[in-house]
Amino acid sequence: MRIGEVARRAGVSPRALRYYEEQGLLTSERTPSGQREYAEAAVERVTLIQQFFTAGLPSRTIQQVLPCVDSGEGSPEVFEMLAAERDRITAAMADLAATRDALDRVIHNARHPSPEHCPGLRDPAWSPYEPSMATT
Structure with missing residues (x-):
């Protein structure tokens, strides 16, 4: 073809x-x-x-x-190289899973705000965009 x-x-x-x-x-x-x-x-x-x-x-x-x-x-060297690549991929997958879990927490906290997760609920003057107001 x-x-x-x-x-x-x-x-x-x-x-x-x-x-x-x-x-x-x-x-x-x-x-x-x-x-x-x-x-x-x-x-x-x-x-x-x-x-x-x-x-x-x-x-x-x-x-x-x-x-x-x-x-x-295959040769033992090739299989060792493949095992090392597999370990690298497994570690990368674990890092991605941790990142996904962190994003899940952020999404949950955004959908279910509480004073523990959202400082603005404690202090109406608080703003993440105006640092001077965050310390008032």
């Missing part, structure tokens, strides 16, 4: 596909006129590459991982 079809089905731009080829992450055949032709499996491959990029893996790491995906085998 042609580059435009792969791009449409995988939800990426043709430019992204050309970049993946430059990085050695994806291959295509060339027609006599020089147009790229991809195998049907390219859509699934591009989806996997996108997932790796979304997870924060750089292209050089993805390049090392893809042969393991293809063969189901």
Whole structure:
């Protein structure tokens, strides 16, 4: 299938596909006129590459991982690198969850104001926009 079809089905731009080829992450055949032709499996491959990029893996790491995906085998070094990436992703997820929880508290406090959470309820002169009034 042609580059435009792969791009449409995988939800990426043709430019992204050309970049993946430059990085050695994806291959295509060339027609006599020089147009790229991809195998049907390219859509699934591009989806996997996108997932790796979304997870924060750089292209050089993805390049090392893809042969393991293809063969189901890999070196101990690659698996150690993958375990380190997984740990990094897990830590990032924990940080995002903590941020989400903080936002949930802010939203709750905004929807259910009380003197403990909203200083303005204690002192009508208090204003978060005028610091001089906050200390009166």
